[in-house]
Amino acid sequence: MRVSLFVTCLVDQLWPEVGTSAVEVLRRTGCEVVFDERQTCCGQPAFNTGYRSDARVLARRFIEIFEDAGADAIVSPSGSCTAMVHHFHQLFEDDEHWRKRAEAIAQRTHEFSSFLVNVLGVDDVGASFRGRVTWHDACHGLRDLNLHSEPRRLIKGVRGVEFVELPNADACCGFGGTFSVKYPEISVAILDNKIAEIEKAGVRAVTSGDASCLMQIRGRLTRQKSGVRAMHLAELLASRED
């Protein structure tokens, strides 16, 4: 299957290992991965802060570029950015032409874990990792894309992993994009509940499907000199520790 990687801004600029890991895992499952270097932001920061006309510019650009790829599927290591692509149609309520193109692109755009489990039918990608691992449900993946069992199946498929369910795994980490910039004190207060649960879980790694939440979590863990590693699911699935 020919897959076009939608890598997302955060991964591109701040956590590239997530992108390379995703490519590795996809290739391992037999996919041909293509990457269009013209790709940019999907427009979510603009859309979520109310700048709809700017978001529209970026959405159109996204649609044009990913239509060009001629791929069977567009895959992204982010539930949040994937959800944004699924929201594109809202930007074109009065524009049938673009709305149809937006809907067609959304149909082919999959979040990484959902693509592996629901499209490829894979839950063992041949990864291995030693230790206890837990999972944080990133909000948009969970509530906009209904991802719940997919990442858990994949984690449980990793050899050497003992999966631990995180209490309140579905509670927000406090990131919320520009929310964490606008209201940093509230954001950190929310985050501290998450960090406390992670520490209590006694795990080697906390995983999630969004680099954004993971940066929020990792930032706090690092400053608290925690031994827990924040890892993207793609990184865990690319691991080979045996």
Add this chain to the structure above:
Amino acid sequence: MDHLTSETFDQNARDALRDPQLRGALRNLANTIGDRRKFAITTVDDWEALREQARAIKDQVLSHLDEYVEAFAVNAERAGATVHWAHDAAGACEIVIRLLRERSATQVVKSKSMATEEIHLNAALEAEGLSPIETDLGEWIIQLARETPSHIVVPAIHKSKKQIAELFVEKLGIELSDDVAVLTRAARRVLRQRFVEAQVGISGVNFGVAETGTILILENEGNVRLTTSLPRTHIALMGIEKVIPRLVDLDVFLKLLPRSGTGQRLTAYQSLITGVKRSATDEGPEEVHIILMDNGRSRMLAHPVTRQSLACIRCGACLNACPVYQQVGGHAYGSVYPGPIGAVITPQLIGIGKAAQLPFASSLCGACREVCPVKIDIPELLLHLRAEVVEGTGSGTADQKGPVKRKLMERIAFEAKVDGAYRLPSLRVRVVQSSSV
């Protein structure tokens, strides 16, 4: 006390985060009511189907609101009630004041009602020299403390038992006690006397049934039953969106509201009131006045996105589920309605210029949408209002930080359009060079 405003949400929130007593109380709320709700919704066969049904009923009403409200008014009057129409908060207050004056009422009891909070009825009555007594325990505590509710269902949730005990020592002259039963008994003793003396009782309305003109009010303390039956005159304030078509629709809403609001299968009391008492030997008031209030609701009705705000049944579940509310509590919002639904309704009620921060006071996690018994897409509404703040599509004044951010967003969009410059060159190298399988 000085009441906070929505305009200073950021500062209010910072102050709230530094209040350990408040944060303890809020943790309690999320753990108790939140968990009780989770269990309660498993006690009906198909919660999702009920939510769908409830929303469909609300959508049906909202698409023909004028007809349903009219039918409700006709049938309520047929049953002997008097219906009044209030365009806004001031109008509604005026009607209440006039009704009290005409009856030379000096003793007025009130049951808990967010609609009366919305129009600041108590302040309006006090300005006229009338002192209505709140009879819901939580509301009465707030009234004694000269505060405002911090939650739409549990108004005194921000106060500790100790604070309430000290308040009762000061205001009621009782001995200090940490026994809830003792405190409640003290409140009951004072309030029972007020009920006996009251000439008029003022209540809100949970649902107004169009086909019968019946109003339904839910509660747990019995104070609504007393407020609406003991005094000779009952005045009910009702937002026009509270109308539902048929009595059988209550079957759906009575399953949803107590479970969502307090995690109960049913509240202790359900008062169904249809007009006045029929004969002299019947119990109940001689006069029932229902004030149908718009106060910005028809404006919300106008747009298909904002219309769903009117489906709200004021259960408070979104407050309990919201990570932001859980941290900062209700007062920080500086509005009558706090939490996610408050962040949606307030800008529409008081003007977006005065509440421009509220739609941004959310991480957009969607927990509110997940628990809402009438499936209001609160994140969608927040995004809609954010666009209104930024792009000025509504009546609002722009966000203060607007111009700077505007430039940033334009820049991102522009550079992306030109040649994808908003991207570091590093990744393509990494991806292309990465793993060969």
